[in-house]
Amino acid sequence: MSEENDSASGRQVISRAAAVLRALAEDNRGQSLGQIAKRAGLPRTTVHRIVAALEAQQLAVTTPTGVRLGQALVKLAASAHTDVIAAARPFVEALGRRLRETVDLCVCRGQHAVSVDQFASDQELRVVSAIGTAYPIHCTAHGKALLAQQTDDALEALLEAKLERRTSKTITSRKELLEQLTEVRSRGWALDGEEHAVGVCGIGVFLSTGQSELYALSVAVPAARFEGNLDTYLAALFQCKVEIESLLAG
Template sequence: MAGEGEGGGKQVIARAAAVLKTLENQRHGLSLSQIAKASGLPRTTVHRIVTALEAQQMVIAGSEGVRLGPALVRLAASAHTDIVAIARPYVESLGRRTRETVDVSVYRGLHAISVDQYPSDQELRVVSPVGTAFPIHCTAHGKILLSALSDASVVQLLADPLERRTAATRVAVQAVVEDVGVAREQGWAIDVEEHAPGVCGIGIYLRSGLAEHYAISLAVPALRFHENLHGLKAALLQCKAEIESVIGG
């Protein structure tokens, strides 16, 4: 009986994982029927699993369907403790040198998830909570994370029209692909008020030697960004080299 129970438990976990994987990278919610079709599970089973996952905030069921929930964002942040701990001294050093906010992010489909931050000490600064999901197409850390993918993979991931956050947001997939190509070639990406008015960013890809994709970026008020861009880029690339020399990326 014990073995049977263990097998049943594994089956429940496998089915829950199938539902979560079905929802991965979905820009909008899916209906129970759509989840059932994509996962190959009976609709009644999907309903039970979604209800249980919703109780744990792993999914959100709303008028537009079922979407991944905030608990997964928190789990994503906590899963990267090791890389964050290794990078932390260098992230702090970067923050002290530039006096701008430093973010460490990980790739999650349509988002770059913040897993660590060193906030600026200046009165005018840009700060977001750790665990924030930033859109991948209109942020410096998002675009540099996309540069680790092929152009074909980027096209497959994104869909026209992209969400417009500001007047400067690129909403055409091909425009983002071009930005990502430039970032891939030069080794860094920028965001000039594409995600939020008055906010700019510069990001680099961190080669961790792991399957995960990481980025380190600086979030800078537009008033200071352009005149300091050269120094910010140099400091960011130095931080990248320091961390990669330690982790062997």
């Protein structure tokens, strides 16, 4: 085989592996090989070989719910956001200590908001998830803050699939969600009133970082402490947003 053919073959392998990784990123709760093949537009046998190779490098992992992105890829993704994380970190910590609540920095990944940094609350009753967690974008505060920044065409594609119901308060109507996103754009912040998990509330804001990636900042609060404190959380969150954006702009 000639060097030119070797090069073409190599590009094809990388292209197919990238298609599988993009398919996994669309729904990181776990997918079957058939689901991945459909999303990636590849034969199931090809997907099987690629997934096996990705697992060997810890870029994918097979769980009881299906194939998911692996920890090695989560670490690589986090390293790509090092500059934003490093800039935001002191302000995220200050906000968390001020409110004594959990603060998350997330990035948009298809139909999910993925946590790339977190300051965990020190209170006994608190809301904490692992860094790298992929949150549904339609029913979380940071997710809706990110959705509100999307173009109409992008929203059309992102919300094409059925909206998963997580709790009795989850918005599953596309029309209702779009109406709420209009409100988010107008007021500048998004709310999660136990839509993602029972007993958990949150508020989120979009972060203008000057990069192509879309970031959001959120505060996650047990519902028992949320009522009556919204104004306090909002004031502190917006102050943190301004501080981070000013630093990145400077």
